Amino acid sequence: MEKTIQEKFWQSNFGKDYIKRNYYTNKALNVFYLNNFGITRADINAEFLKNLKINNLLEVGCNVGNQLSLLQSQGFKNLYGMDISPLAVEFSKKRTKNINVILGSALDIPFKDAYFDLVFTSGVLIHISLKNMAAAMKEIYRTSSRYIFGYEYFSEKYEAINYRGHKDRLWKGNFPQMYLNLFPDLRLVKEKRLKFKANGSSGKNGRRENELLSTVFLLKKIKT
Numbered sequence: 001m002e003k004t005i006q007e008k009f010w011q012s013n014f015g016k017d018y019i020k021r022n023y024y025t026n027k028a029l030n031v032f033y034l035n036n037f038g039i040t041r042a043d044i045n046a047e048f049l050k051n052l053k054i055n056n057l058l059e060v061g062c063n064v065g066n067q068l069s070l071l072q073s074q075g076f077k078n079l080y081g082m083d084i085s086p087l088a089v090e091f092s093k094k095r096t097k098n099i100n101v102i103l104g105s106a107l108d109i110p111f112k113d114a115y116f117d118l119v120f121t122s123g124v125l126i127h128i129s130l131k132n133m134a135a136a137m138k139e140i141y142r143t144s145s146r147y148i149f150g151y152e153y154f155s156e157k158y159e160a161i162n163y164r165g166h167k168d169r170l171w172k173g174n175f176p177q178m179y180l181n182l183f184p185d186l187r188l189v190k191e192k193r194l195k196f197k198a199n200g201s202s203g204k205n206g207r208r209e210n211e212l213l214s215t216v217f218l219l220k221k222i223k224t
Contacts, residue, residue, distance in 0.1 A: 004107070004132055019088050023095075024066045026073050037194040037214070041067070045074055048149060048190055048218045054117045056080065060106045060140060061124030065092035068099050080116070082109065106136040111143045120149035125175050129168065130158060134182060141183055147220055148186070150175060154193060154215035176217040189218040 024032060030040035055078060059068055062081030072079055082104035083089050092101040104110050106121075106128065119140045128136050140148055153161070158173035180186055196212040 003105075004129065019064055019085065019091060022066070023064050023091075026070045029066050029070055036197055038197060039194070041070060042074060044151075044192070044216055045071060047192070048216065049076075049118075052118070052147065054147070056116050057118040057120065058082065058109075058111065058116045058143065060109065060119060060121050060136075061127075062092060062101060063088050065096045065099065065101065067120075067122050068092070068101075069096055072096070072099060080111075106139060107132060109139040109143050113142050114145035115143050117145055118147040118149055119144040120151075122151045124152075125150065126153045126171055127169060128171075130171070133178065137179055137182055141179070141186075144221070147189075147218060148179060149218050151214060151216045154213045172212070174215075176215065176219060179219055183221075185222050186219045187222050189220050191215060191217040 026042075030042050033039060033041040033044070054076065057071070057076065057078070058080040060082060062068055062083050063085070065081060068079050068081050079099045081092060081099060081101040083092070083101070084103070084105050086103060089101050089103050092099070102110065106124065121140070125133070125136065152175045153170075153172035154174065155172040156174055158171060160168060161170045161172060163170035176188055176191055180188065192215070194214040194216065196214070
């Protein structure tokens, strides 16, 4: 499968620099969420996932394994991750134990249908163009037997955001509704909107962080 412009972008030097500046320990990741949203990432995970029976899960676009490491510390087992960056995969493998991380694209997930109880993304759909969005969501839906979990930038209207001086690399939208529109057997279990608390401009990307809104959502397959 030919790589998209966005995939090539994340495998470039920009992607390598992103990896270097986005490594977090479990504690640092919680502090980041607390400072920016008023709630830790661990508390978000607990709020959405604590009552679910999840025997295995996959993170699509796991980067350096920040989210997987935190989930593991919270007691989740049989964790899998995949990323399009060989460097991110290598880094993830070095920093984690007993987490299966492989190279792969959201547009062609290398696992069987319904292989995982839960498949999730964290700031990944926002980097996939609209023309490829349905394909990515279909792969996530295909490989999940029960749940789809996500954290993405939110807007009622799908729109592009200038990203560190780059166009067509970052978008915000109503991603849970996109899933619901594509798959009639999905139901929204829970959604939470998070407002970025920081003030001021983020610089080159041309947006004010305090104007950003994120959505955390959990979808479930309903047998029909």
